[in-house]
Ligand SMILES: Cc1ncc(COP(=O)(O)O)c(C=O)c1O
């Protein structure tokens with residue numbers, strides 16, 4: 001265990017913290033970060049909390065060329081009574097290891113990673129904003145660092161956690177977005193990396209997003225890569241539909257990312273006794289539900305926005321409005337409940353939240 | 364033009380150069396590198412040749428998280444009469460720009476890039492090995508560097524060229540490899556990024572390669588992502604078959620990288636009056652040709668190995684030997700001709716080679 005004891009190298013220099021109202025997303029980082037190295041033969045070693053600082057990498061470092069890179073995204077919340085809560089963080093490290101497996105990156109010790117995250121958050125607790133809707137965004141990631149130009153798994157890696165205080169996603173209240181159904185570009189296909197949270201998936205999604213933005217759509221709805229018929233995800237969120245009282249989300253099929261918000265939504269709906277199905281769903285089925293007046297709601301789910309209601313789809317030259325472009329009752333109820341569990345305002349019947357100081361074992 | 368004048372910051376410190384016989388691939392780099400920056404609003408600027416040195420990047424630099432990264436690979440050769448030759452380098456920068464387009468990376472000035480490459484090579488000419496089969500491997504690449512956690516095109520990039528002296532690919536003479544036909548994992552699909560030379564494609568290929576290596580196959584043959592029937596590429600090379608006297612290679616279909624060696628092979632075969640077809644070709648067709656004794660040759664093509672003969676395929680539990688596991692005459696003739704054009708030993712009827720000092724315009 002000795003070499004797994006987290007070392008602390010703290011800086012007395014503290015950056016100026018942005019005001020709650022001025023918080024954006026992903027541009028401001030805290031004073032420290034967590035770093036751990038991997039070297040073949042030696043395994044993961046030297047876990048440490050250091051001042052937030054640039055990485056110094058050889059230009060031949062494999063991540064720049066061959067893209068072995070996986071990441072996670074989650075948030076820490078400050079409650080009104082000053083407790084620090086994480087939302088199902090163990091799931092993020094489990095998923096990180098599933099991504100590692102796909103990308104031939106060595107497995108992480110999930111407990112050590114969670115412990116490291118907690119220590120880092122405690123070190124940076126002054127950075128957790130507490131205004132309504134704000135949080136501390138957490139970005140764990142792994143990159144390949146061996147200086148070698150050859151297509152092969154790297155023999156060296158870095159696991160890093162950085163933190164960024166973020167503002168409310170819905171500054172003017174939760175509001176529905178317009179979605180372009182993408183029929184040319186493909187996000188992922190079975191046998192590819194769609195299930196993994198790896199850099200290349202996001203790089204390949206930019207082009208479709210750019211086209212959608214030019215047409216004034218805020219996100220893209222991805223169809224399956226084989227037949228371009230079945231619905232997969234929306235932007236970088238999972239997607240749900242309410243059709244004639246039933247809530248439906250695409251089943252996990254190997255090309256869809258298994259969202260933690262997605263899972264929480266399914267659990268909550270079941271808990272409420274609402275009918276929910278995970279199955280294949282085609283765009284044609286959505287169109288028919290729309291035509292017959294049974295398409296009641298649609299929304300995306302993900303860590304950043306939690307719930308993102310969809311007010312309009314554009315597909316094959318046809319515009320389909322959902323719930324008159326307004327946020328539906330299911331989306332609203334899910335948003336309110338999940339965010340209230342996350343920030344400790346509502347009881348947590350599922351044991352989803354993890355309080356940070358409770359579990360601290362070592363220093 | 365002023366801001367496009369290449370600045371020189373040279374180091375008097377010279378690293379020890381490896382001996383020709385000891386040269387490997389992609390581990391040793393020269394004393395200098397070329398760097399140019401991009402900033403939104405300002406465009407590409409500050410082209411410079413600097414000492415080879417680590418990159419200093421914020422941990423939130425987008426390349427680590429969202430994988431906007433494209434690259435190229437080509438070689439410089441030292442002729443017996445001490446001329447420095449490049450092989451169709453303009454095609455690499457054209458392809459780099461096509462990759463840029465797909466990855467939402469700003470276009471490069473191809474002439475400036477080629478000029479930069481020539482200046483860098485002249486600076487490092489002592490590093491070009493001249494033993495049989497050796498060369499100076501050239502790696503131009505672009506990475507996104509904006510410090511921002513958000514899925515969007517970066518507003519900042521670096522274009523870098525590094526150089527690595529490399530040994531002969533075939534130290535013990537050209538020899539055929541054994542290939543596993545991959546039926547589970549997918550390299551690329553139409554609408555994805557298969558046509559682009561981007562990091563994520565290589566990251567996603569590692570898993571299949573790992574499985575193949577464990578079974579003692581040296582490379583994977585990729586099938587199309589839709590039906591897993593049609594042949595796409597082999598490892599990170601294009602692939603050719605000779606069936607009953609005709610040479611066939613998969614047609615460019617949006618998911619195959621357009622190899623420069625592939626194109627040169629096609630041109631050469633036509634020049635020799637040999638029948639060559641670019642068309643869709645299924646694994647079943649290869650199997651039938653094998654069964655009927657008409658599968659005469661198979662080989663991969665790419666910058667690293669030039670021509671890589673294939674001695675065996677393994678598909679669906681069946682082993683198929685090609686040309687009794689020996690290098691075929693077409694593969695051999697193509698290898699000899701292309702390498703001789705590249706190193707200036709044979710005339711170049713196609714104007715493929717570009718001599719480096721000839722074109723130097725400014726210093
Ligand atoms: C592609 C993609 N799909 C879905 C999600 C939603 O996952 P989660 O709910 O775990 O944030 C994400 C990430 O946030 C994602 O990147």
Ligand SMILES: Cc1ncc(COP(=O)(O)O)c(C=O)c1O
Pocket residue numbers: 436560596598599600601620621622623624625664665666667
């Ligand atoms: C995926 C892939 N296919 C094919 C090739 C062959 O291309 P070229 O002949 O230009 O080297 C390469 C690169 O070398 C490649 O990475």
